[in-house]
Amino acid sequence: xxxxxxxxxxxxxxxxxxxxxxxxxxxxxxxxxxxxxxxxxxxxxxxxxxxxxxxxxxxxxxxxxxxxxxxxxxxxxxxxxxxxxxxxxxxxxxxxxxxxxxxxxxxxxxxxxxxxxxxxxxxxxxxxxxxxxxxxxxxxxxxxxxxxxxxxxxxxxxxxxxxxxxx
Amino acid sequence: xxxxxxxxxxxxxxxxxxxxxxxxxxxxxxxxxxxxxxxxxxxxxxxxxxxxxxxxxxxxxxxxxxxxxxxxxxxxxxxxxxxxxxxxxxxxxxxxxxxxxxxxxxxxxxxxxxxxxxxxxxxxxxxxxxxxxxxxxxxxxxxxxxxxxxxxxxxxxxxxxxxxxxxxxxxxxxxxxxxxxxxxxxxxxxxxxxxxxxxxxxxxxxxxxxxxxxxxxxxxxxxxxxxxxxxxxxx
Numbered sequence: 001x002x003x004x005x006x007x008x009x010x011x012x013x014x015x016x017x018x019x020x021x022x023x024x025x026x027x028x029x030x031x032x033x034x035x036x037x038x039x040x041x042x043x044x045x046x047x048x049x050x051x052x053x054x055x056x057x058x059x060x061x062x063x064x065x066x067x068x069x070x071x072x073x074x075x076x077x078x079x080x081x082x083x084x085x086x087x088x089x090x091x092x093x094x095x096x097x098x099x100x101x102x103x104x105x106x107x108x109x110x111x112x113x114x115x116x117x118x119x120x121x122x123x124x125x126x127x128x129x130x131x132x133x134x135x136x137x138x139x140x141x142x143x144x145x146x147x148x149x150x151x152x153x154x155x156x157x158x159x160x161x162x163x164x165x166x167x
Numbered sequence: 168x169x170x171x172x173x174x175x176x177x178x179x180x181x182x183x184x185x186x187x188x189x190x191x192x193x194x195x196x197x198x199x200x201x202x203x204x205x206x207x208x209x210x211x212x213x214x215x216x217x218x219x220x221x222x223x224x225x226x227x228x229x230x231x232x233x234x235x236x237x238x239x240x241x242x243x244x245x246x247x248x249x250x251x252x253x254x255x256x257x258x259x260x261x262x263x264x265x266x267x268x269x270x271x272x273x274x275x276x277x278x279x280x281x282x283x284x285x286x287x288x289x290x291x292x293x294x295x296x297x298x299x300x301x302x303x304x305x306x307x308x309x310x311x312x313x314x315x316x317x318x319x320x321x322x323x324x325x326x327x328x329x330x331x332x333x334x335x336x337x338x339x340x341x342x343x344x345x346x347x348x349x350x351x352x353x354x355x356x357x358x359x360x361x362x363x364x365x366x367x368x369x370x371x372x373x374x375x376x377x378x379x380x381x382x383x384x385x386x387x388x389x390x391x392x393x394x395x396x397x398x399x400x401x402x
Contacts, residue, residue, distance in 0.1 A: 020318070023337035035256045035300070037293070041267040042221040044275055054218065057271065074257060075217035119218055124272050128229040 019061075038062050040070060040109075044121045049110070051118040052080075056109045060086070067109050078114035220261055221268050233281050238288035244299045252296055259296070263289045326352040328363040 021031055038059040045055040058067055064082040071077045089103030113119060130138065154162045227233050244252065266286045273280040308314055320334040333353075342348055389396055 020336075023339060025339060035253065035296075036260070039260075039267055040264050041271055042218070043268070043271055071217075074261065075220055077217040122222060122225075122228075124222065124228050124269065125276055125278050126229045 036070070038066070038070065040067070042121070043108075050112075051120070052113045052116075054111045054113065054119045056111060058084070058107050058109050060105065060107050062107065062109075064109075067111065071111065078117065079111055080114040081112040083110045084108065221265055223265060223269065227281070230281050231279075233285070235282060235285050235288065239292040239295055241295045241298060244295055245302075249300075249303070252300060256293065256296055259289050259293050263293070323353045324355055326355050326359075328355040328359040328366075 024031065038061065040056050040058045040062075043055050043057055045053075049055060056067070062070070062084075064084055067082050067084070068079045071079050084107055086105060086107050089105045091100050091102040093101045093103070095101050154160045158166075222228075223233070239255070244255075247255070263286070266289065270280050270283070270286070304317070305315055308317065316334075318334045320332055322330055323333040324330050338345060338348075
């Protein structure tokens with residue numbers, strides 16, 4: 001496993017600290033990581049993408065070559081091209097103490113599949129048959145919300161005028 | 168063991184991981200092997216590719232909760248071979264990616280994510296594997312070289328008088344040509360001794376306060392529950 005080469009043993013990140021990799025100099029060996037801890041998640045594209053393009057959010061430390069190897073080796077997906085960009089997370093929202101709250105930055109990768117494959121992001125929340133309990137609860141909730149909206153609009157018998165006016 | 172597909176020796180804990188493992192392996196061998204009838208295949212809009220592994224079993228799409236087993240314990244992992252741990256790591260990594268995809272999609276669709284505790288379980292399992300591998304590496308290194316840590320280092324003082332463990336870093340140039348490194352001070356001047364003394368005093372005060380509090384708490388408990396007091400071992 002990872003203990004095979006003494007130089008690689010230090011690569012593991014301990015308790016969230018930055019991983020230390022052995023120094024690379026010209027002619028040196030290729031760095032190989034035995035148990036990569038990099039995450040990669042598929043996202044639904046905000047802007048419609050061509051059929052062969054898949055959009056991912058990846059770890060900040062991953063490069064295009066890393067992403068290609070990751071998909072080919074771990075997921076067995078043929079990759080033709082990868083393009084990446086870093087999305088800056090805004091820092092202008094404020095919490096209850098009036099301190100600025102930062103949304104985390106993340107790296108987006110646009111992967112074009114090889115061998116003419118296509119990908120369409122699936123619908124992960126299809127409508128399913130609700131059981132009786134869920135249906136009755138939904139009905140109850142709908143009625144309650146309707147009532148609330150009626151109160152907001154005002155009594156139809158008074159012509160929709162709010163309660164504030166008149167008697 | 169003979170009934171499982173070749174190359175899989177992991178004793179599966181999680182029902183999902185089981186189906187995922189068998190699903191993964193059979194995807195690769197589809198062209199050659201006639202699949203058994205008990206395996207259910209995914210007929211989805213996705214074209215045949217490994218990208219299906221970023222998503223859960225289509226039966227679970229739209230469910231409110233998804234059943235899953237417990238996280239892997241360190242004691243259980245210590246009994247596994249290194250190969251098994253290696254394979255388990257990748258299974259857990261793919262599971263983590265799938266759960267993160269689901270989390271992001273649920274945020275996008277403004278729906279609750281089904282069973283978010285699965286993420287914590289997977290993260291805990293991966294952390295445990297890391298610990299077990301570290302233990303094994305340390306043991307091997309101690310036997311082979313006599314060093315406990317992978318990277319050598321030493322105790323050094325910084326300019327504020329604090330003592331810390333400095334790990335050596337790999338540089339392409341020697342230290343006397345490294346301008347940034349030469350600017351760092353690994354010693355402190357005599358005027359700092361006063362502040363070291365103050366810092367020590369603060370540390371001792373905090374420790375004494377903590378120990379006093381603990382003693383008071385024990386005394387109160389002893390008064391409230393005398394029948395639960397620990398009897399002394401001496402005769």
